[in-house]
Amino acid sequence: MDAFDAEADGVGYGMLYFPSAGQSVQLVTDIALNRLYEDALPGYGLYTFVLLGAGFERASGDALARHSELFRMIETYVVTPGATEEPSTEAHVFLVPIRAGRSPTAPLMDLAAVDLSDLMRRRLGELLRQRGQARLAARIERGAGPFLVSGLEPSLLPLDGEAPRLVADLSGLGPEHLYNLVDAYDRDIPPEMRERPESLSALRRRLLELSPQSRSASGSGRGETDGKRWIFLI
Numbered sequence: 001m002d003a004f005d006a007e008a009d010g011v012g013y014g015m016l017y018f019p020s021a022g023q024s025v026q027l028v029t030d031i032a033l034n035r036l037y038e039d040a041l042p043g044y045g046l047y048t049f050v051l052l053g054a055g056f057e058r059a060s061g062d063a064l065a066r067h068s069e070l071f072r073m074i075e076t077y078v079v080t081p082g083a084t085e086e087p088s089t090e091a092h093v094f095l096v097p098i099r100a101g102r103s104p105t106a107p108l109m110d111l112a113a114v115d116l117s118d119l120m121r122r123r124l125g126e127l128l129r130q131r132g133q134a135r136l137a138a139r140i141e142r143g144a145g146p147f148l149v150s151g152l153e154p155s156l157l158p159l160d161g162e163a164p165r166l167v168a169d170l171s172g173l174g175p176e177h178l179y180n181l182v183d184a185y186d187r188d189i190p191p192e193m194r195e196r197p198e199s200l201s202a203l204r205r206r207l208l209e210l211s212p213q214s215r216s217a218s219g220s221g222r223g224e225t226d227g228k229r230w231i232f233l234i
Contacts, residue, residue, distance in 0.1 A: 013116050014100035016108070018074050019044060020186045021091035025075075029100050037120050040095060040154035043087030045189040046199055049156045050074070050096045051124070052117040053145020053171065062174070063144040069175040070146055071096070071108040073182040089194045092185055092203075120156055124149060124167075127157055128234065136167070136232060144171040148185070150203060152195060166200055167232040168207060180210050200233075207231050 014029040015036045030036050040047060050070070053063060074094050087093070096108060097116040121140055128137035140147055148168040153159050173181070184206035193199040208231065 012099055012101040013113055014098050015040065016096045016098050016111070017041065017093050018096070019087065019091040019093040021088050021188050027098075027100065033116065033119070036097065036116070037095075037123070037156040041087055042154050043089065044091050044093040044154070045089045045194050046092040046150055046152065046203065047154055048092065048094050048148050048150040048185055049120065050094055050117075051121050051140075051145060051147040051149065052112060052114060053147070054118075054121075054142050056112070056114050056117070056145070063171075065175045066144075066170055066173065066178065067112075067146055068109050069178045070170070070182070071112070073178050075108045077179070077182050077186065090188045090191070092187060092189065094185070121147070123157060131234060133234060136234070139169060139171075140167070143169060146170050150185075150200060152197065152200060164197065164200060165234050166204055167234060169230045169232070172230055177210060181207070184210060204231060204233060 013033055013036060014027050017026040028041060037049060052067065056067065097113045097120065098111040099113045102111050125137040125141045149156055150166040151163060153163055185203065189199045193202060
């Protein structure tokens with residue numbers, strides 16, 4: 001099933017939520033497929049959508065190792081002790097597209113929905129081209145990935161046309177960086193930054209501080225990619 005078929009047949013798809021605080025891991029399903037990534041659960045402080053790289057089903061070597069380690073870190077590291085019944089604005093949350101009909105005890109790597117992720121990458125690519133970032137769009141559409149897309153809104157795509165998104169292209173990172181990367185995302189948001197753009201800026205700063213390698217390969221803001229950057233504020 002390709003991305004177009006997936007959009008027409010949403011049954012069996014879902015989004016797994018991994019919050020840093022508040023609720024425990026939660027599965028959300030919807031027959032209207034686009035609502036899974038355009039109308040996520042409200043109430044969290046920062047949302048990060050996890051997108052698989054192009055050709056994920058055929059991935060091998062470093063690409064396979066990156067995806068596997070990222071999912072392993074998310075499902076084992078992102079733990080919410082003393083979970084509450086409601087989302088919390090102090091929490092960052094990872095959202096992972098999955099095939100909901102598969103065994104809930106299966107590893108996250110095996111649950112990931114390739115076709116739904118492909119659809120989400122295509123939608124993101126369309127947005128980037130509208131914003132004049134064709135090179136970054138092509139990178140996301142064709143790159144080995146995975147990709148992380150973060151924002152304040154409960155949506156992959158901006159509800160406000162100018163709302164910023166922080167995009168991390170992990171295609172060039174080694175699996176050894178992913179523990180620190182997930183740690184940089186999985187932080188509670190200080191009260192003074194909740195529901196404010198400063199929380200997204202703070203996340204970007206943490207990513208830039210991951211390692212000398214990541215600092216030298218990062219970009220400084222909006223604009224076209226130069227092929228070396230891996231963090232983009234759009």
